[in-house]
Amino acid sequence: MLKLESRPQTSPFWRYASPILALLLTVVLGVLLFIALGKDPVRGLQVFFWEPIKTPYALGELMVKATPLLIIALGLAVCFRSNVWNIGAEGQFVIGAVAAGGVALLADKGTGPWIIPLILAAGVGGGMLWAGITALLRDRFNANEILVSLMLVYVADMVLSYLVFGPWKDPNGYNFPQTRTFEAVTRIPRLMDGSRVNIGILLGLAGVAGLWVFLFRTYAGFAQEVGGLAPAAARYAGFSSRRALWVALLTSGGAAGLAGALEVAGPIGQLTPYVPAGYGFAAIIVAFVGRLHPVGIVFSAILMSMFYIGGELAQSRLGMPKSITGVFQGLLLFCLLACDTLIVYRLRLAMPGKKLNPLEGGR
Amino acid sequence: MESTALLVAATLSAGTVLAIAALGLLINEKAGIVNLGAEGMMLCAAIAGFATVVHTGNTWLGFAAGMAAGAFLAAIFGVLVIWLNTNQYATGLALSLFGAGFSAFAGISYVQEKLPEQSKFPIPLLADIPFVGPALFRQHPMVYIAMAITAGLIWFLYRTRAGLVLRSVGESPESAHALGYPVRRIRLAAVMTGGALCGLAGAYVSTVYTPLWVEGMIAGKGWIALALTTFATWRPARVLLGAYLFGGVTMLQFHLQSIGVDIPTQFLTMLPYLATIVVLVLISRNPVWIRVNMPASIGKPFYPGS
Numbered sequence: 059m060l061k062l063e064s065r066p067q068t069s070p071f072w073r074y075a076s077p078i079l080a081l082l083l084t085v086v087l088g089v090l091l092f093i094a095l096g097k098d099p100v101r102g103l104q105v106f107f108w109e110p111i112k113t114p115y116a117l118g119e120l121m122v123k124a125t126p127l128l129i130i131a132l133g134l135a136v137c138f139r140s141n142v143w144n145i146g147a148e149g150q151f152v153i154g155a156v157a158a159g160g161v162a163l164l165a166d167k168g169t170g171p172w173i174i175p176l177i178l179a180a181g182v183g184g185g186m187l188w189a190g191i192t193a194l195l196r197d198r199f200n201a202n203e204i205l206v207s208l209m210l211v212y213v214a215d216m217v218l219s220y221l222v223f224g225p226w227k228d229p230n231g232y233n234f235p236q237t238r239t240f241e242a243v244t245r246i247p248r249l250m251d252g253s254r255v256n257i258g259i260l261l262g263l264a265g266v267a268g269l270w271v272f273l274f275r276t277y278a279g280f281a282q283e284v285g286g287l288a289p290a291a292a293r294y295a296g297f298s299s300r301r302a303l304w305v306a307l308l309t310s311g312g313a314a315g316l317a318g319a320l321e322v323a324g325p326i327g328q329l330t331p332y333v334p335a336g337y338g339f340a341a342i343i344v345a346f347v348g349r350l351h352p353v354g355i356v357f358s359a360i361l362m363s364m365f366y367i368g369g370e371l372a373q374s375r376l377g378m379p380k381s382i383t384g385v386f387q388g389l390l391l392f393c394l395l396a397c398d399t400l401i402v403y404r405l406r407l408a409m410p411g412k413k414l415n416p417l418e419g420g421r
Numbered sequence: 422m423e424s425t426a427l428l429v430a431a432t433l434s435a436g437t438v439l440a441i442a443a444l445g446l447l448i449n450e451k452a453g454i455v456n457l458g459a460e461g462m463m464l465c466a467a468i469a470g471f472a473t474v475v476h477t478g479n480t481w482l483g484f485a486a487g488m489a490a491g492a493f494l495a496a497i498f499g500v501l502v503i504w505l506n507t508n509q510y511a512t513g514l515a516l517s518l519f520g521a522g523f524s525a526f527a528g529i530s531y532v533q534e535k536l537p538e539q540s541k542f543p544i545p546l547l548a549d550i551p552f553v554g555p556a557l558f559r560q561h562p563m564v565y566i567a568m569a570i571t572a573g574l575i576w577f578l579y580r581t582r583a584g585l586v587l588r589s590v591g592e593s594p595e596s597a598h599a600l601g602y603p604v605r606r607i608r609l610a611a612v613m614t615g616g617a618l619c620g621l622a623g624a625y626v627s628t629v630y631t632p633l634w635v636e637g638m639i640a641g642k643g644w645i646a647l648a649l650t651t652f653a654t655w656r657p658a659r660v661l662l663g664a665y666l667f668g669g670v671t672m673l674q675f676h677l678q679s680i681g682v683d684i685p686t687q688f689l690t691m692l693p694y695l696a697t698i699v700v701l702v703l704i705s706r707n708p709v710w711i712r713v714n715m716p717a718s719i720g721k722p723f724y725p726g727s
Binding site: 062064143145195199200201202204205206208209210212213216217219220223224339342343346379381382383384385386387388389391392395396398399402403 | 501504507526640644647688708
């Protein structure tokens with residue numbers, strides 16, 4: 059029978075191999091799911107892994123989807139490395155979108171492109187404000203940040219709903235719950251014609267570089283991580299775990315808010331009740347699968363966005379509901395957590411009744 | 422008078438969902454395991470129960486299906502967390518995300534279906550007492566079952582040997598292991614029972630409370646139930662009372678609308694979530710109070726033989 063044996067030290071091989079094994083397991087389970095639903099599994103794999111990268115336009119769409127996931131996950135990486143569990147990134151995304159949308163609505167035909175940095179700054183500010191509530195309640199009252207940030211997601215959705223059904227509703231919009239479309243000048247500039255890729259991806263890559271430098275080359279980043287991993291050691295060294303908490307939440311809130319601003323002033327172009335698309339939750343998975351490392355997160359953001367696009371294609375080409383994306387995302391995280399066990403344990407075949415003799419190297 | 426009685430009745434009904442789920446989570450946490458996957462389990466149980474009732478017409482089979490779904494998902498969670506020692510919080514979160522995705526996927530073909538209104542079960546003589554009757558005694562049987570579960574749990578935890586063993590596993594699994602108790606199997610049993618109860622609550626929502634299926638219909642009740650268990654300091658009677666309190670807050674939004682208070686509906690809908698935050702702040706302010714009442718091994722992995 060199989061036994062789990064503790065490794066003397068964690069396996070560096072499995073640290074990188076575990077996400078890959080988890081992906082393979084998810085694919086296997088996905089194939090089984092396709093077969094169980096009576097769909098052609100080969101076609102299914104094609105739709106998820108080949109179609110999204112087939113043409114340059116498809117690659118562009120992949121980047122468009124990956125950008126918010128990447129940006130939010132970078133912020134979450136700071137948070138999770140500091141042992142602060144910000145599960146409410148979705149709410150911070152929404153409030154960032156709302157703030158950015160509010161600024162965008164102020165623009166009229168005569169406004170110059172200087173409004174774009176203002177929109178993005180509003181998004182960052184909105185997200186930071188929302189995350190700041192969680193930080194304050196955890197800092198002053200020791201309230202669990204998982205539950206507070208999650209409750210604030212529902213509150214944020216209600217705030218958005220109030221605004222698009224009420225004061226910000228487009229008077230010429232046939233009573234649909236949406237704001238008017240933002241002026242063209244507020245649109246986030248695109249990188250090239252023929253594709254919807256915008257400068258958001260550049261901001262994301264800049265974030266990757268910035269996070270790498272912060273985490274691995276600055277004193278502040280080191281203090282941040284120690285504050286999370288070993289609070290007692292941090293106190294001894296004089297690092298402030300309160301500061302780590304605030305930095306973590308404000309960074310991830312600002313990142314999520316920026317992603318919200320990019321989505322709303324970019325692909326969507328207005329505020330609707332459908333702005334919350336679950337990116338805040340998917341980004342949690344992106345961060346974990348990317349091993350909380352900036353470069354890993356780039357790959358896992360691309361992978362996650364393939365799941366999204368694959369789900370949409372599966373709906374239009376194979377007749378499967380696009381919520382299959384959510385199933386695969388959840389499966390991936392489950393498989394990752396299971397495979398992570400191999401980093402700390404190894405599997406051994408142990409014959410019941412026979413003892414392993416260390417002198418003989420096991421029998 | 423009449424409307425106040427109905428308000429009380431609706432409060433009990435709304436609170437029942439939270440009560441059953443929170444009692445399930447209480448069993449988990451008494452054994453030392455935090456299952457953040459409550460929302461996911463409730464969602465999957467909701468669709469399982471709804472689909473079962475659509476196909477069989479029997480609400481009780483629907484409840485059974487919900488309990489089975491909850492227990493099954495909890496078992497997967499349990500194996501990962503108890504035998505593979507994965508991080509309890511991350512695994513619970515994974516369960517919630519998976520449950521949300523899977524329930525949306527499985528429920529696609531059921532979105533337009535409707536179920537018949539569930540009959541209330543008026544207790545023969547008591548239901549006719551002027552005010553108290555309509556308020557308390559004309560409910561769906563599940564409301565009374567929730568009260569029975571609370572009483573049963575109090576008896577089990579504090580008056581039986583098995584309950585004592587469960588509590589000791591939660592306080593100090595190492596000591597229980599040293600005494601020869603099968604700690605991991607006890608924990609798995611607790612996790613699966615808790616999952617079954619969360620499943621029952623989820624099935625109740627989709628078959629009785631609001632007999633329809635919509636993606637995400639649990640709307641955070643699983644998370645509120647988690648907060649409720651902490652707020653009630655892990656005591657079943659307090660969980661039941663706290664659940665009714667939250668049920669009251671939920672009903673408050675409808676009541677305020679019906680008496681014509683001019684607040685936009687979205688702000689009223691926020692009330693349960695804001696109330697949860699307030700409650701969390703109040704209970705967390707004194708960390709000593711939490712530490713004294715919390716089962717000591719919550720969240721920590723257990724390694725037999727270490």
